[in-house]
Amino acid sequence: MTTKYDRIKGAYLGCAIGDAMGAPTETRPTDLIKKDVGGGRYVKKFVEPRPDTLAAGQPAGQCTDDFSVSYLSSKAFIEAGGITKEAAEKAMVEWSKYDRYYIAHSGPTSKKAIALIKGEEVDTKNDYACCNNSAATNGAGMKAWVAGVFNMGNVEKAIEDAMTMCKVTHDNPVALSAAAAVAAATAVAMTKNSTLDDVVSAGLYGAHEGYERSWKFTKPSAGASVEDRIRMAVTIGVNYANDFDGLLKEMAGLVGTGLNANEAIPAAFGFFVAAKGKVMDAIYMGVNCGNDTDTIAAITGAMCGAYSGAKDIPSNYMSFLSEANDLDIKGLIDAVDKFTD
């Protein structure tokens, strides 16, 4: 039986592995990932990023924003006794002090939000506009699985907490729809006896509710629906579960695997289904799907880890990743386990 501890471990490691393994493949399309990064094959291990990627200069195994933000947010929430706006803000400011993460990896939406929290000057020339469509990015979804882990089995609380923690950086209904989808799905994945169907249904519910609820307090935004695209991605995941090439081609070609919340998060759900919740299988899909690979691999890795635990993760990865990132991953997992008792 998969224990709670094992699921927490699976979620945190799944996110860290996806992020670190995807960092060297980020921005490339699948064919260039195979050609330039994988030596003709799909990438299924940690390699050193090439000089022409965002992660240039990092050693193999070093994470980007996806895991580091999730890690620091989790610590801040434990310290604060729960998920609060203040703790989320504190975590983002703390994160921005890590040169190795912030300089190369702060996304456009988070970067502006952090500057605002710090009281720094930001570009306001488009603030007059009634919508901020360019803030519909995946930086909310990438960390929102934490709200699912902290609220296992409680979908409503997971959705609310995801919006609380993510609106700090993503004041946008499309981005928060994606965040709520990931949180709701993770909250259900964390429970024993949950099925793939249960997780996807919770994700669809989260996407719908997250959009409707956040519309009331965020700056408005146009943009394709996260919920509708999750449906499409899940269909592709089912149809191509046994065809790795076809899966990546269809997911990247039709759903999209870019920085937008309405591409990356649906793709993460599609891979969760195609991998039947198995951590490493889903991560390999994310790492090789092209475009925003590390974020997709990190999200799908976290959801799968919550669903199936850490049993399929190679046992040396924990110490390898902790060392490569100088982070106490086990310490955090222990603390989250204790906090959620």
Place this chain on the structure above:
Amino acid sequence: MIAYNKILGCLVGGATGDAMGAATEIRSRKQIHEFFGGDVKKFYAPPKDTYARGSKAGQITDDFSVAYVTARRIADNKGVVTKAVAKKALLEWSEVDKWFSRFAGPTTRANIAKMKGTAPDVNKFDPANLFTPVNMNAQSSNGAGMKIAPVALFSGGDVDKAIKIAITVASLTHPNQIALAGSCAVAAATACAMNDDADLFKVVQAGLYGAREGERLGAKYHENAGASVEERMKLAIWVGLTAKDMDEAIDKLGSLVGSSLAANEAIPAVFGLMVAAKGDTMQGIYGGVNIGDDTDTIATMVGGILGALNGVESLPAKNLKFLEKQNDIELEKLAKDIDKILNGKA
């Protein structure tokens, strides 16, 4: 022989879509309904909280203006499309404040700055300048498609020639395979639509062929990651074909295919809307104007293609003079000059 009314239809259709969509741009469809009290089907002065604030009703934005200046200069060059002519037109357009300064999109702006040698100082500290990324995925935007329908008129109805023209002209600002796939889809569809025996089915097929060719030819400039224009077009066409009515098609295209400034959303949405509108010029333009997000660009492309297919009679008769007056442009003269070039009257 290319019918004059098709040439003029392409120009008036494009300008109509741009000017009508300027008022609804960036809003979601729901917000458009809330603000305007329903679908927008006439020219409004844009609200204060959108990009085109300050414009009058009937004024165009970047979409049609860059197409107009480019087509004008190609006509002056006896219809011969070269990189040099296109570049000169682009730079001329970039000096027109009412069009460029206010509206130019991120990719067009960046590449014009590069041409002028005014690109951001790489020595100034900016993490984005620390290295040259292998992929410029953010440049797969719709600015290559938005301007191409009027320019594709110079193909004289030859689809392959239109694709070549699109690559020549659009690669100046959007040298990547996804943006060029979108551009070639629109160019090929426009060229096909110019022919007397054209119908919606043929136009859509030409568009899909253009997307495939554009992706292949565009990869020589830059292979970037991003969803496939062709695959999303197929999805959009399916949505357009199976929706129970135009209203449902607009909503479904917006939520599933998307209607943003990304080439792999905006161009597919164009084809979905044309199918849902059964090829009717104004219904298609209204679809673009009300789909939400990058409405003016989508409506410009729909108007350009369907205006060419159905001729200028498919648009309200008053639009030509009104748009010429509001924007100080000469659509009729340009159409006559293109007519002379294509039909050997020069």
